[in-house]
Amino acid sequence: MPIVMDDLFSAARVPEKLGPGALFLPGGAAALQEKLMTQVEAVLAQAPLRQLMTPGGRRFSVRMTNCGALGWHSDAAGYRYESCDPLSGKAWPPMPEEWITFAQECAAQAGFETFCPQACLINCYAPGARMGLHQDSDEDAPESPIVSVSLGVAAQFLFGGTSRTKRVRKVSLLSGDVVVWGGASRFNYHGVAPLGVDMHPLTGAYRWNLTFRRVTAEDSP
Template identity: 50%
Template sequence: MTLPLFDDTGSTSTGAVTRLGAAAVVLRGWALPCVDVLWLSLQSVIAQAPFRRMRTPGGQHMQVALTNCGALGWVSDRHGYRYTALDPMSARPWPAMPQPFADLAASAAAHAGFDAFAPDACLINRYVPGTRLSLHQDRDEDDFTHPIVSVSLGLPAVFLWGGGVRADRAERIPLLHGDVVVWGGADRLRFHGVAPVPDGEHPLTGPKRINLTFRRAR
């Protein structure tokens, strides 16, 4: 995998790219041209599989509400973290991944140097002001050669970009509506998270931030 040359200025203007690592970038505003169709597709998904706050293996409710679409969905309960083909709330398959979701994930991955990315899972997180996501690794997937593609919609947030161990100092990367983060290769197992989301109101999402995280789970 070879990354193309990028502008490393850190600009947040649409079309600019912020490099986070050897195989990790933020594509600024990449999702903006298709935001309307993404939002409509999302409404269809959550009508079939509503947001819910799952429990951690320790029995606590997660701060961030979530749902899924695609052949597999990420779940958490007292039995641990894993992917399932069925929504535990309904016992039915997760909603099919909308084509605009899959197309955006594939195009962003290709632009970052990861060709032919075909996600089979999209974890959808809903943040309200004050909620956060602690530093963690995405390691419930079978094959770490596939990248992660993460799309930000709505309220701005600070992405915490750490190292190979949890104790490494995390960089604070501002993310705006329409930004897409892609990481894989040598950076695939970096710790990452989201700082508490500040108060605010977004014209599309209201007082919320929505994050679409695309993965190849199997």
């Protein structure tokens, strides 16, 4: 698959369309970074990070956890959402109300006025960790977008099309950047290149990613 190696947004960090229904919001969460990380720590105290396995038995290089009414999980039984943390048997920590409001505001900027997230996936990238190109297709709410927030060490976000053969663009994501994709771009392939070795005053050597999703239809609880 062709990858465009030029960073399209290195010169002018302004909101930019990545495709129909897809919007890059540089610095969209810049003012909230410290508070977001404090709230992440509170979630981790209840639902620690874990390194999940694919159904085929391969471990993800990214560690993760969840908050909200539902949480994403993967094991030999497949990819799915669970209402309780499989490690503790307890409900996932509640999603902070400010997170819901913020995700809704970001979604609205991309034209999705009714977005109401049910899950926030919290991913932690150590140096060398990556996320291969994939589609977010475990949700039953195709009308709802994905809202993704980056915190800490910079990363290269790969954003492709609806098939693996489509052109893939590389976007530099700095701490506080936000990407929203939905509509015709909702099932675009996307991923994260291996994280480089770097340090950030907020997160040390790590990159954190908050991914807000609607799992069931908008008229569901």
